[in-house]
Amino acid sequence: MTETRRPIIAGNWKMNLNHLEAILLVQKLAASLPERTLAEVEVVVLPPFTALRSVQTAIDGDKLQLGYGAQDVSAHASGAYTGEISGGMLAKLGCTYVVIGHSERRQYHNEDDALVNAKIKAAFAAELTPIFCVGEGLEIREAGNQVSHVLAQVDAGLDGLKAEQVKQTVIAYEPVWAIGTGKTATPEDAQEVCGAIRARLTERHGAEVGEAVRIQYGGSVKASNAAAIMAQPDVDGALVGGASLDADEFAGICRFSEHVGR
Numbered sequence: 457m458t459e460t461r462r463p464i465i466a467g468n469w470k471m472n473l474n475h476l477e478a479i480l481l482v483q484k485l486a487a488s489l490p491e492r493t494l495a496e497v498e499v500v501v502l503p504p505f506t507a508l509r510s511v512q513t514a515i516d517g518d519k520l521q522l523g524y525g526a527q528d529v530s531a532h533a534s535g536a537y538t539g540e541i542s543g544g545m546l547a548k549l550g551c552t553y554v555v556i557g558h559s560e561r562r563q564y565h566n567e568d569d570a571l572v573n574a575k576i577k578a579a580f581a582a583e584l585t586p587i588f589c590v591g592e593g594l595e596i597r598e599a600g601n602q603v604s605h606v607l608a609q610v611d612a613g614l615d616g617l618k619a620e621q622v623k624q625t626v627i628a629y630e631p632v633w634a635i636g637t638g639k640t641a642t643p644e645d646a647q648e649v650c651g652a653i654r655a656r657l658t659e660r661h662g663a664e665v666g667e668a669v670r671i672q673y674g675g676s677v678k679a680s681n682a683a684a685i686m687a688q689p690d691v692d693g694a695l696v697g698g699a700s701l702d703a704d705e706f707a708g709i710c711r712f713s714e715h716v717g718r
C-alpha cells in the first residue's frame with residue numbers, strides 16, 4: 457500500500473449469517489474498531505442479500521462508520537429473471553459496493569468473463585462500485601501462468617469501461633488455491649500479481665488510473681498475516697472470507713497497521 461490510496465478491508469460473509477446474526481456481528485465489529493483504524497482504513501461488510509436491509513438499518517441507526525454491499529448482482533436492470541437481484545435494488549438499500557466475479561460464482565454458477573463484464577457495467581449503471589475478483593486455480597499457478605491468466609481476466613472484465621469507471625473499481629486478486637484452504641499466498645506472490653495488474657491498468661488506462669485503483673488480496677487472510685500482505689506496495693486491502701465472520705479476528709485484520717508499528 458501507499459499513502460495515496462486508502463486501504464479497504466472487506467468481509468465477504470458468503471452464505472453465512474441470517475439477518476439477526478448479521479446485526480449482532482455488525483454491532484460487535486463496530487465496537488471492536490478504534491477511531492484511529494476507522495480514520496485510516498475503509499471497513500466494509502458484504503452480507504447475504506437477506507441481511508442487507510438489517511445491516512443498513514443497524515449502520516444508519518447507530519451512525520457506524522462501516523461500508524456495506526452485496527456479493528453479486530444481476531447483469532439485467534429488471535424483468536423476468538427469477539431469483540435475481542438488480543443493481544437498482546441494491547443501490548436503494550444504500551449499498552456502496554458489490555462483489556463481481558468471485559471464483560465461487562465463476563466455478564459453481566459458470567460465470568465467464570463476458571458475464572462478469574456485463575455485471576460490472578450493470579453495477580456502474582446503478583452507481584455501485586464493483587469489487588471485481590480475479591485469480592488463478594492451482595494448475596495455472598503450478599504451470600507458472602498466474603500473471604497472464606489474471607491479466608486476461610482483468611482485460612476482459614474491464615472491457616469497454618471508461619477510464620473514470622476503471623479508476624473507481626476495486627480489484628480483488630484471490631488465488632483460488634488460497635481460498636478457504638488455509639494456504640495463503642506469500643506476500644511476494646500477492647505482490648507479483650497485484651503489481652502486474654497495476655502495470656496493466658497504467659498501460660491501458662493511463663498512470664492516473666493505475667495509481668488510483670485499489671487492489672485487494674484475498675485468500676486465507678487472518679489477523680496474523682494481514683500486516684505482511686498489506687506491506688506490499690501494490691496491495692491496498694484485503695477481501696476476507698472465513699475470518700470476517702469473527703468480529704475480533706476481522707477487527708484484528710483491520711488493525712493491521714498496529715502490527716507494523718505505524
Ligand SMILES: O=C(CO)COP(=O)(O)O
Pocket residue numbers: 468558630634635636637638674675676677695696697698699
Ligand atoms: O474468497 C474469499 C473472500 O472473497 C477468501 O476466503 P477465505 O478468507 O475464507 O480464504
